[in-house]
Amino acid sequence: MTTSSTILPAELEDLVALFDVRRTDAPTSDEARAELVAAPKFGTVFTDHMARITWRADVGWADRRIEKYGPLQMDPATAVLHYAQEIFEGLKAYKHADGSVWTFRPDLNAARFARSAHRLALPALSVDDFIGSLAALVRTDLAWVPGSSDSSLYLRPFMYASEVFLGVRPSAEVEYLVIASPVGPYFAGGVKPVSIWVADDYHRAGPGGTGAAKCGGNYAASLLPQLEAQKLGFDQVCFLDAIENLYLEELGGMNVFLVMADGSVHTPELTGSILEGVTRSSILQLAADRGHDVVERRIPLAEVAAGLADGSVKEIFACGTAAVITPVGRLAGGTFDHTLNGGEPGELTMEIRDELTDIQYGRVADRHGWLRRLA
Incomplete structure (x- = not known):
């Protein structure tokens, strides 16, 4: 019962188009993916791709791309390993009954990500790049979004200091990535206090x-x-x-x-x-x-x-x-x-929980306009 517009806004299309999609040369088979998505495990199974943007102090944010999910090559002197200059976010993509995929209040996550970046002396990522990266990754790995009840695709944007140096100062090089993991209900056997x-x-x-x-x-x-x-x-x-x-x-x-x-x-x-x-x-x-x-x-x-x-x-x-x-x-x-x-569980606790999840999955009206369609 989603009330937010089901038309993909032109501006989101423009943001997604900024990302160069470099598909993996070893995609998960349809059969293996279906098995993983049918029984998702939080934070242990990941989709085939990840979103990525690189920042350099003399260039700014550049090279927006979707690339193969895989290990990061990191020099032993990479700044984040020594000075912990990193931040992250967490949000979900929800498949609605009509097959469309939405996320919940990503503008707030983007704003918090920028505040976190400021506090850790990292460069701010724009709201456009934040939401564009989510949409670009979800569309690339759309088949990974679970459709079973109360399941979702967990999205993990993060940023870290990638410059190779030892010294206590803000990094002049930064990597921003988004990875995704299909997840089932947090309480698999029902909500437990x-x-x-x-x-x-x-x-x-x-x-x-x-x-x-x-x-x-x-x-x-x-x-x-x-x-x-x-x-x-x-x-x-x-x-x-x-x-x-x-x-x-x-x-x-x-x-x-x-x-x-x-x-x-x-x-x-x-x-x-x-x-x-x-x-x-x-x-x-x-x-x-x-x-x-x-x-x-x-x-x-x-x-x-x-x-x-x-x-x-x-x-x-x-x-x-x-x-x-x-x-x-x-x-x-x-x-x-x-x-x-x-x-x-308390009565009001469960009433609000049910209402909130119903909004996220499009089962009731989104009267506050919190949902944002990704695909």
Whole structure:
């Protein structure tokens, strides 16, 4: 039931035309591809091609192309290996019932990619190049887009410092690429609540740092706390602010929301150390559309623990591109341990999740114009 125009805009056609398509000399057979797409595995199977653009300080962005997916040749002195100057994004391409392929709010991903680039002293990629690269790759590997229920083609744009040098300064050479992986439902057996451990001895990011940028270092910093949470029997870890160690920030890769007993929906405000998620932004709008008071504020952990004990906090969920919305069934820290809704997903959590995925797959009207057709 997609309401956005099904006519491919002329300007998108022009952007796609900028990419020179250099097809692989060893394409995956139809039979092998069909088997892989029928049982997709997140981030382990990739399509035949990738999009690529090269930047040089004296030239700018050039050589837009679609080329064979394969290993990158990299000198041991390549800058990114030593100084971690890199960023990435994540979004999906969805096949609708009529066979058309769409993506969800790519303009927000493109804008965040530019902000991340600025923070990491990388060159900004234009919105046109960002969206054009997605469309060019999806059209080249259209047969890789799954058509089964709640499956999609995950798109991973990324940029890294490719100059060969040892020295602490911004790279004068950069590579931008997009790779794609067919993926199935995040919760293969149905949506299952996760358990969260609140870390009070580690921090994901601090003021003035890279917390608002989508860069690998932020995720690397979350891995050890994640491992320690898993040893305690928890699925994920939630981080507190790095100044007072009192306020909820986010999970290692997801934003967090609270649904209060009065129906209001609360989420940590953006402080510069929290990633501004596209899914987060969409949930705020959908909750407001339903008449819920939406509050972005600093949320003390002590208030959350007390609210779980007295019932004023009714539901908790996390959100991100991969899982969309993940119900939280248990939240614990050093001085508390609470189970929510008997370990079952919350009512509003699932209502918003269903509405959001229905929009993405074209099953309900896209009243906000969030969808962008790629093919």
